[in-house]
Amino acid sequence: MGGIVITLFLHQAVLGLERTRSGYDFARRQEIRIALIKGSFDEAGEAVRAVNLLFRSSDEVSDAQFIRFTQPLIDTYPYVHGLTSHRFVLGAERAAYEAARRKVWPDFEIKEKKDGGFVRAGERPLYLVLDMIAPQQRNASAHGYDIWSFAPHRELAERAIATGQAMASGLVPMVEPVGRLGIVITLPVYGPLSPGAGSVERRAAARGVSEVLIDVYELVQLNLRHANLAPGVEITLSRQVQGQSTMREVGRFGSLDGGEAAFPGKLVGSVLFDRTQRFTVSGQAWELRSRAREPAIAHLGSVLVLLTGLGFSVAAAAHVQGRSRRVAYIQALVDERTADLRRTSEALRLSQRAIESSANAVILVDALAEGTPIIHVNPAFQRLHGLRPEEVIGQPIDMLAPDGDEQPALHELHNALRERRESHVVLQLARKDGARWFADIYLAPVKDAQGVTDHFVISEYDVTTARQYEAELEHRAHYDTLTGLPNRVLLTDRIARAIAFARPQGWPVWVVALDLDHFKHVNDSLGHAAGNRLLRQAGERILALAGPTGTVARTGDDEFVLLLESRIDERQAAAMVNEVLAAVAAPFTEQDQRLFITCSAGIAGFPGDGCDAETLVKHAQIAMVRAKEAGRNAVRFYLPSMNERAVERLALVDAMRHAMSYSEFELYYQPQIALATGEVIGMEALLRWRHPQMGMLRPDRFISLAEETGLIVPLGTWVLRAACAQAAAWHRSGLGELRIAVNLSSRQFNDASLPRLIESVLLETGLPATSLEIELTESLMMENVDAAIATMRELKAMGVQLSIDDFGTGYSSLSYLKRFPVDVLKIDQSFVRDIENDTNSTAMVAAIISLSHDLGLRVIAEGVETEAQLAYLRSRGCDEVQGYLFSRPVPAREFEQMLRDSRLAALQGAAVRPIG
Incomplete structure (x- = not known):
């Protein structure tokens, strides 16, 4: 660690010296670049001054003389793209001047720029005309251009004439090469001028101006290339925008190394130098910015110091570590052997505890002794078998199986012991008290160091409960619970x-x-x-x-x-x-x-x-x-015919599921006639099915199937909505406040949401509740009397009328009839049909009419087909009738026409025969 600290200190000291030297070198090269660029601009200015001297030394300079004089200047300075001479021409002198110049240039005329091209200049008192230009081939189209007509160029010329100094223009786009920027340096040409003349005298003595067009990009690139100052450096040249404080980029030269720094630079951290300096050319401010990454070779010394110091430090550390490792290895080896002994002892103790604590019986047998005797059992063995260890140790393993037991699994266990292999069997064993139980037995051989099986471990699991569950599941899978x-x-x-x-x-x-x-x-x-x-x-x-x-x-x-x-x-x-x-x-x-x-x-x-x-x-x-x-x-x-009928029923059910989607159901209407007036006061809506193959089907063909399959619910809802909508439409068309009777199925009536459904249908169709009559059968109401009464009361509270259909054919309990809030009793057609030839039916009809009137109910007889039946019903005071005598059930269109014909006959005073 001491060696590394010293090495890092020395490395930082050398690195600081290297970076100082690199920064100084970068600044020096920046000064050289600026000097070269500024010198090039000055050389271009000298070129225009030489042109100016040419015109001062001679009053008349020919085009040939101008070309011979300027060509060496253009060849010397490749970044000079044009040298021009401009002279003032008075408006009065224009014609003579153009005629003189046409001797050299046949198409010569004074021009001005317009719409991106040159056109003949308009009449003005003064022109500053481009008189001569070099090189001619590249700029021939500009001869005669009046720069006085272009405000920026005129302003540049005026400033130069007023000051007598060379003036530089702003950045101008060059025609060739496309995309580059250049500047124009303008120098005035005077006639005789006294020393110390002011701006007014200078303007009066001005004969014209001389200009040079400089490709700034070419100027900088040539100087940097010749001086080898561009590699590895990104140089940006900018010029101050005229009249503003901002700078505009002219060009970017060279490129900053974008790749990773070399190893030495990466090791010490590469530094990016960035330097910006301003300078002035012909009164205009310029700015040069240089960016360069510090070269990796600059840090070779510090890297060598770092690597050498680290190398010595690592070598010394390796030597010390090697000695320490040998000592530590010996100590670790001693500790490992001690730990192995401790783990072995703990593992043996843990294995013994695991066997003794196991909830399953564990038996150790000697595989080499005759009869494979038992040498150890755990406490769980005593609990499962009911035998103490001293009763079984030394005994052959066969003593655990019941005497004379011929279980196939027992033979498999003997074979596995004989062949010294693993095995898994399920045996039924006997406890000491004789109780039988099922054991899941796993036999595992234990091998010695030479791979010879010298012992077996037998594990027993009590699966008696699981076997009982399996037997019970087997029974449930095949027997009804x-x-x-x-x-x-x-x-x-x-x-x-x-x-x-x-x-x-x-x-x-x-x-x-x-x-x-x-x-x-x-x-x-x-x-x-x-x-x-x-x-x-x-x-x-x-x-x-x-x-x-x-x-x-x-x-x-x-x-x-x-x-x-x-x-x-x-x-x-x-x-x-x-x-x-x-x-x-x-x-x-x-x-x-x-x-x-x-x-x-x-x-x-x-x-x-x-x-x-x-x-x-x-x-x-x-x-x-x-x-x-x-x-x-x-x-x-x-019988086979039964299957055909069943198939037909299935086909009819399937067709019924699609019938509503295909609009195959429709309603027929049978009129109900008031006997007192003979007028149609209502109609019963009857469902028909126009089957595409079987034709028109009556309800008795499919209603029972609809009840069985549950299709009666959506079908009944459709009937209710369609019937109410049709009745409301007839009301609005002026055919009278007709009452519409609709039958309900038991499933519909027992649905708790029935009152809400009827309420929504009436609201949707606009039919008054008093114009709807719900027909219920006696058996339907008797299924759940209390619930039926509650539903009927809800409907009555809405204003809906209720009638009992087919009265006399069901339970006919008068006590229940008194409780039901109904309005109408309908006499079943079976009684009406037999009025003429059966005195019992005649008495029954008379009794129903009398009973209905006594209870305050209206009575209507259905199935009236003869005049005799009609006469009897009228004589007994029946309120209303319906049947084939008046009309069969007909489609809505025919029923509507029937109503209109009946009303027309009434208006014409025809005899009352409701509908013939």
């Missing part, structure tokens, strides 16, 4: 095995799909807990009748599948299924209540109805659906 019956996965496997067994002999296999009828009512009325108990009881009854060869599986909420494979024929299969239906139909007991529930069944058989489990189950379910459609609590065998 509620009923304990096989699920769909196990059912599929059993059907596949039954088919594989029956196929060679051609025996039948029967798959029966069972579904509890109206099971949803049990959950809704008694709760899901009661429903679950009923499902378990139903499964037990079906399983009791299936027999030892049958399989009963639960495949859905209230769906079971029965597999029959006892080689019975079709008649026997149907008889057995009927027994199942009878057993299910027997009353169930739930909390001291007797429940009755039925079951529908569909049967599909192998090989006639399918050759795999999926097909057979699907066809059995199709047959079961047909049984439900036939009235429930019935059995149906699968």
